Amino acid sequence: xxxxxxxxxxxxxxLAATTGLVLTAxxxxxxxAADRGQRSGARATQSQAHKPRPPGDYTRHTEVRRTDNGxxxxxxxxGERGTATRQAEVVNDRANRTRTRNxxxxxxxxxxxxxxDVTQRTDSGYTRQSTATGPNGGIATRSVVATRDREAGTWxxxxxxxxTPPPAGDGG
Numbered sequence: 001x002x003x004x005x006x007x008x009x010x011x012x013x014x015l016a017a018t019t020g021l022v023l024t025a026x027x028x029x030x031x032x033a034a035d036r037g038q039r040s041g042a043r044a045t046q047s048q049a050h051k052p053r054p055p056g057d058y059t060r061h062t063e064v065r066r067t068d069n070g071x072x073x074x075x076x077x078x079g080e081r082g083t084a085t086r087q088a089e090v091v092n093d094r095a096n097r098t099r100t101r102n103x104x105x106x107x108x109x110x111x112x113x114x115x116x117d118v119t120q121r122t123d124s125g126y127t128r129q130s131t132a133t134g135p136n137g138g139i140a141t142r143s144v145v146a147t148r149d150r151e152a153g154t155w156x157x158x159x160x161x162x163x164t165p166p167p168a169g170d171g172g
Contacts, residue, residue, distance in 0.1 A: 056080045069093065082108025097121040111135035124148055125155070136166035 058079030065072050070090040077084045088103040101117040115132040130142040146157040 067091075070099075079108075084108050107135065122147075134166065138166040139164040 056079050058077050061076045061078075063074045070092045072090075073086075073088045075086040085106045086103065088101065091100045092098075093100070097120055099117075099119045101115075101119075103115045105113045107113075113132070113134050115130065117128060117130045119126055119128040125146040125148045126144075127146070128142075128144040130140075130144075132140045132142075134140075141162045143160045144157060146155055148155050
């Protein structure tokens with residue numbers, strides 16, 4: 001028979017792994033939306049109804065602040081399972097034609113995930129290097145090279161994704 005403590009640890013490990021997958025998938029989906037050719041400030045074509053939402057009833061508070069060279073955004077969700085946060089900082093370096101985005105998530109049980117994107121304009125398009133780390137230590141890297149042919153009116157994009165699974169073990 002399994003003790004309550006063991007069941008609780010198993011439940012928490014499953015919850016942490018599931019949350020990590022959701023956070024990593026959400027991070028990659030965000031980059032995918034940006035990679036579909038959306039410009040800075042443009043809205044996603046995906047409807048709000050299809051975006052992931054926390055389960056159950058919740059409230060969300062969002063705060064966005066402009067900075068001298070970008071912006072910061074903090075989202076806080078409070079619901080039945082606790083409080084989750086997302087903190088993002090975007091820095092634009094016009095001289096080097098780069099945009100850096102750092103995002104950190106904290107789940108209701110303290111699980112954490114992060115993502116960093118560095119996008120650089122080129123004469124014919126852009127490149128983007130992304131790294132996402134899930135709460136269990138799994139890492140996904142994504143490299144994009146996008147090229148625009150103005151005469152043909154087309155974009156060509158090459159994407160490479162590498163995934164490293166989390167370290168073996170029960171996560172604590």
